[in-house]
Amino acid sequence: MSLNAKPISILIFFLFFTVSNQKPTAYDAVKRYNLPVGILPKGVVDYELNPKTGDFKVYFNDTCKFSIQSYQLKYKSTISGVISPSHVKNLKGVSVKVLFFWVNIAEVSLDGDELDFSVGIASASFPASDFVESPQCGCGFDCNGLVFSS
Template identity: 30%
Template sequence: MILSISSPFSLLSFILFFASPLIAAPEPATIYDHLHRHGLPIGLLPKNITRFSIDSSTGRFQVFLDQPCNAKFENEVHYDFNVSGRLAYGQIAELAGISSQELFLWFPVKGIRVDLHTSGVIHFDVGVVDKQFSLSLFESPPDCTAADPVDQSVALDGVSLGLDGAFS
């Protein structure tokens, strides 16, 4: 087959048409873009992120907040100054810097994974139990209120027992 291209415009159109699949998509600009690209909801991290870093080859990431803060979903969630983990499709492993409150106990969240999107369920691995939440709770980054600078809890082997006002 012989292809005849009569004008420079036609040649450019021909090259762009066949080369377009080879052009890489732009690198995600925000941590929320990275979450989305990995099949995770963007509401897993709060709005007040000041900067982030990610190693695209390993999925290791760090996000930095201007202050520790709390957000309310079904449960209260605490974010430290620094949150880190390893992104893979549909999950965050080796997570550090996020805790979830259950009754009056705080548990460090060690990982997060999304079931098939059709199930609408997201799982938080808090070590002693796997908490399930509706995926719809995490559709957008939550507002995060400054955490009390004086931590009035007692840590028990990675579990924090809140004693705020317990002895009045």
């Protein structure tokens, strides 16, 4: 009987190790830092996160552009920054079009029910509830069943 128990215990250990080592999605990681998943558009293919420092990189297949309300946003194929509870700083790779110029979004923070986006000297606030879902590249939240890759 001990011969059969050994392979079963090895199988249970292997299954536990495999399941417990699965990396959460980038969207799950964002939620763990008390930020809404909608700050990341759909289409994340991978990410890196150092839980000690908060340094992160998020990867997409391509540049992602879309509009939300009256703003045009652009995510490069790799974005990076430092994440901490309710806050992202040193953000690189995300920009917003202001008039005729693309301006980098440097920080994102959750302040109560408001999500603040800072471009350095200026910022804009939106209800955090607007970011419960992730926007789609190409069409944002107004896709009407259309699917775009960038």
